[in-house]
Amino acid sequence: MACTVSCSRVFVVRCSASPSGGGGGGNAVRVNGAAHRAPLQVGAALETSINRSLAELSPPLLPLLPTDDAGEERSRQNIPTEKQTVDPFRQALIVEGGVRYQQTLVVRSYEVGPDKTATLETVLNLLQETALNHVWMSGLLGDGFGATHGMIRNNLIWVVSRMHVQVDQYPIWGEVLDIDTWVGSSGKNGMRRDWLIRGRNSGDVFVRATSTWVMMNKVTRRLSKMPEEVRAEIAPWFIDRHAIYQEEATDKIIKLDSNAMYVDSDLKPKRSDLDMNHHVNNVKYVRWMLETLPDHFQQQNQLSSIILEYRKECGSSDVVQSICQPDDDSIPPQEDVSMAIGPSLSPELISGHHSLAGALQHSPMKYTHLLQLKAGDKYEEIVRGRTTWKKKSYKAP
Structure with a gap:
């Protein structure tokens, strides 16, 4: 005998009876396709057991207020x-x-x-x-x-x-x-x-x-x-x-200008970037900051620390500029580069690939960032940031 019981989008239990196999074994029950040994419950008994388990898990819903939109929303959210x-x-x-x-x-x-x-x-x-x-x-x-x-x-x-x-x-x-x-x-x-x-x-x-x-x-x-x-x-x-x-040092992050090494202008928020307070969510700011850095740098390094200082909110109609400047004092010494590479690549192989050697040896590991929005003929700060990076473990292809 086989039965299928579905329960309010939570889970589906499929069970099938099988012979005990001569050894006095139990019945085989399949839960989402996996076999489990358990006493077989069928029909109303199984459904009652499931509903009882769900009732124990579910906190009682708030009273529904059909004439009050806020009350109905809270009831659906179960706040x-x-x-x-x-x-x-x-x-x-x-x-x-x-x-x-x-x-x-x-x-x-x-x-x-x-x-x-x-x-x-x-x-x-x-x-x-x-x-x-x-x-x-x-x-x-x-x-x-x-x-x-x-x-x-x-x-x-x-x-x-x-x-x-x-x-x-x-x-x-x-x-x-x-x-x-x-x-x-x-x-x-x-x-x-x-x-x-x-x-x-x-x-x-x-x-x-x-x-x-x-x-x-x-x-x-x-x-x-x-x-x-x-x-x-x-x-x-x-x-x-x-x-x-x-x-890390809590000194105020310096303000950059458009003479920085990396500048990405004319960034425009999408409707999907807005949160429930109708401004761009702060997580989206970080995306704009990091996308300013070169791809090869992010492929070889991973962010280990980020500090953000928020100054102004950003709306859906604003035009944003992302600026980034490396800290030249944060270039790792040669011995740190060798340790980051590990034994998988020989020094001769690295030196033979000038682009790889240059990227690994000369990339600063700290950057200052600024997001600003265009307001007429001037720019207003949205957020300042400071990022610190470390080498990824390099694996030979």
Whole structure:
């Protein structure tokens, strides 16, 4: 006898009965094509068991408010109105006394580049997603991009003012990751958010990141002080801990001009670049910055650190210019180049390929970046950046 039970887009169980084979074995059950030995349940009994399991996993839906568009949207999103400690659908938990957020996920095929490793954009998107999910589980999320209920009442949104990301190792396709994030105070009117990304199997820390956030008035687009009701909402979640213990020099990043070595003008945002706050998402800025660097440099090196200082938001109608200048003092010495190449290539082979030798020996490993938008006859800064790179391990073809 065979049966198929489908259950609300979640999974499909196909089961088939087979003879016990003379040894008193059980029944063979196939779940998504894989054989498992289990007592056979059929018909109503199996469906009841599945529905019971789903009910245990699913938090109750918020009441549907058909006459209120905002209420209906929240019901579809299933945004909790009270603090949650477990989110089974996101593989997430609130831990450490109920303040630190931890999520487990898998690197998917569309999040990696040609070398099967996650791109920097993927890393930044994961940081953003887990930050929003943290607010989601806190029960404080309103209808904005991570805005709390108090922020909604005061017409405020979050904007990032500074971000620093250190990458020790890039995750690979199919790797399981544990991401931790938490928040802390930053001065009188700001909030700090930190992240750690670890490999689930090894426990090694792949990425460390820290950021500073301030509030902006949604209507005037001006920075705002933190209202007391908002401080009262988020202060109980603050942890005095840093993901990056010894930050790189915090000196202000210098402002470049159009005489820099690399300049890419007439960049225009697409509709898909906009976020829920109707400005270009900060992850898109990083793409514009990195695309200014030559392809051969990025093929032979990987980014190990990026610092971003945000100055102004960018809209869909703006025209952007990306400028980049290498730090000539960051050219690695000859012995560092040899160590990066490893034993796979002999010195004679390298010297025989002048383009390879030149690229490996003379590329600076630190760069200063600037994104600016054209405003009439002048340019206004969007974000300044500083990137640090390291050699990839070279493999002979």
